[in-house]
Amino acid sequence: MALQQKLDGFRANFETDIRRKTILDNEALRVKHTGVEEHALKRGQRAPDFELSDMAGNQASLAQLRAERPLALIFYRGLW
Amino acid sequence: MEQFALQESYPEIRQIGAQLAAITPAKQPLSAEHPLAQVAAQMGVGPVGEGRTFPVLWDEGNRIADAFGLTHDFSDATRGLYMAAELDIEAINGAEAVWTLPLASTYIIDKAGMIRHVVVTADWRVRPEPHDTLERLKQAVAD
Numbered sequence: 001m002a003l004q005q006k007l008d009g010f011r012a013n014f015e016t017d018i019r020r021k022t023i024l025d026n027e028a029l030r031v032k033h034t035g036v037e038e039h040a041l042k043r044g045q046r047a048p049d050f051e052l053s054d055m056a057g058n059q060a061s062l063a064q065l066r067a068e069r070p071l072a073l074i075f076y077r078g079l080w
Numbered sequence: 081m082e083q084f085a086l087q088e089s090y091p092e093i094r095q096i097g098a099q100l101a102a103i104t105p106a107k108q109p110l111s112a113e114h115p116l117a118q119v120a121a122q123m124g125v126g127p128v129g130e131g132r133t134f135p136v137l138w139d140e141g142n143r144i145a146d147a148f149g150l151t152h153d154f155s156d157a158t159r160g161l162y163m164a165a166e167l168d169i170e171a172i173n174g175a176e177a178v179w180t181l182p183l184a185s186t187y188i189i190d191k192a193g194m195i196r197h198v199v200v201t202a203d204w205r206v207r208p209e210p211h212d213t214l215e216r217l218k219q220a221v222a223d
Binding site for chain 2: 011023029031034036039045046047048054065067073074077
């Protein structure tokens, strides 16, 4: 199953009532209107370096992660 | 859920000579008893973290997400909805965090640190398919 199909199934479970669905649809629009999509860093810009740890305490920096090969960097909202 | 789909693609990402990493403000995964974790488990994608072999890095207080321009706040209505669903973002993200989350985003970054491709959408319920990310990585490897 494609990722989006799974996500839509998950979403259907969370948006079980119309009130909930309306709140989340409105929120997606509100967030869009804040202009955050336009403010996000874009193609052709430099990615700011960082140094972070994983849950086991292992450190990783962007410079290390991308040093030898192209990197897909994914921002997760949470872990579920 | 996205991390399970990406985990499936991770061996191929490494095989083509690329790397994968994730950043999240969440300090730790939701417990297996959490309602959302249970829904995920029913769909065959839990528990979180099991079998994952690519780095997932903790972005305390969304500092890096801020640097990428990705964080957004919450309306009172949405915050109430999240609290009712046992998603206390402040608690999940750690004491220093506030009620902000990054937009779900995918960045392809080349060896020089330049951004080659971005997928960012204000509707966090929509994500790129791992296959598309893989194709973008292949292009970046080839260039």
